[in-house]
Amino acid sequence: xxxxTKIFTVxxxxxxxxxxxxxxxxxxxxxxxxxxxxxxxxxxEQGVKGDKGDQGDPGTANVMYSDWLDQDFSYLDGARNKSxxxxxxRLTRDFLxxxxxxxxxxxxxxxxxxxxxxxxxxxxxxxxxxxxxIHFLDRGEIRFNADSLDDTDLSDYELTGSSIGxxxxxxxxxxxxxxxxxxxxxxxxxxxxxxxxxxxxxxEY
Numbered sequence: 001x002x003x004x005t006k007i008f009t010v011x012x013x014x015x016x017x018x019x020x021x022x023x024x025x026x027x028x029x030x031x032x033x034x035x036x037x038x039x040x041x042x043x044x045e046q047g048v049k050g051d052k053g054d055q056g057d058p059g060t061a062n063v064m065y066s067d068w069l070d071q072d073f074s075y076l077d078g079a080r081n082k083s084x085x086x087x088x089x090r091l092t093r094d095f096l097x098x099x100x101x102x103x104x105x106x107x108x109x110x111x112x113x114x115x116x117x118x119x120x121x122x123x124x125x126x127x128x129x130x131x132x133x134i135h136f137l138d139r140g141e142i143r144f145n146a147d148s149l150d151d152t153d154l155s156d157y158e159l160t161g162s163s164i165g166x167x168x169x170x171x172x173x174x175x176x177x178x179x180x181x182x183x184x185x186x187x188x189x190x191x192x193x194x195x196x197x198x199x200x201x202x203x204e205y
Contacts, residue, residue: 066171101173101176
C-alpha cells in the first residue's frame with residue numbers, strides 16, 4: 001500500500017513538472033494562414049450639398065475710369081488753344097510699358113458722347129478736341145485739349161455749345177494683357193462707341 005502511494009505521487013509530480021516545462025520553454029509554432037478578406041461594406045450616404053460660393057470678380061476688375069469731369073481750361077487758356085489737366089497717379093510707367101491703353105471721351109452740352117479725338121468742321125468754325133496721356137518721373141497726367149483749326153479764335157459757342165448743359169470729359173484706363181472671360185479676341189477699342197465700351201467692360205455709365 002505504501003509502495004503504490006509513492007509510485008502514484010512520483011508519477012503525478014513528474015507530469016506537473018513536464019507540463020510546466022512545456023509552457024515556459026517550448027518554441028512558438030508557425031503562424032497559421034491568413035484568413036479570407038471580408039466582403040466590402042455598403043457605400044455610405046452622400047453628404048449634404050454645400051452652399052454656393054460667392055461669384056468671383058469679373059475679368060474687367062482691373063479696368064480704371066474717372067468720373068465725368070467738368071470742362072475747365074484753366075491750365076492753358078489761349079485764344080486758339082485750350083487745355084485741361086488732370087493728375088492721375090495710376091498712370092505709371094509700368095502701365096504704359098506693359099501695353100496699357102487710355103481712352104478718353106467728350107460729352108457735349110447736348111449729352112452726346114464721343115470718343116476722342118474729335119473734329120468739328122463746319123462752315124462757320126472748325127475745332128479739334130483731343131487728349132494726351134503723359135507720364136513724368138513723379139506723376140501721370142491726362143490733358144484734354146481744344147484747338148482751333150481755321151486760324152480763328154475759339155468762341156464760347158465752339159467751347160460750350162448750347163446752354164443745355166456743360167461739356168464734360170472722362171477717361172478709361174485698360175491694363176495691357178487684360179483677359180475678358182469668354183472673349184476669344186480683343187477688339188479695337190478706339191473704334192468702339194462709348195456705349196460699346198461701357199457694355200464691354202461693364203462700367204458705370
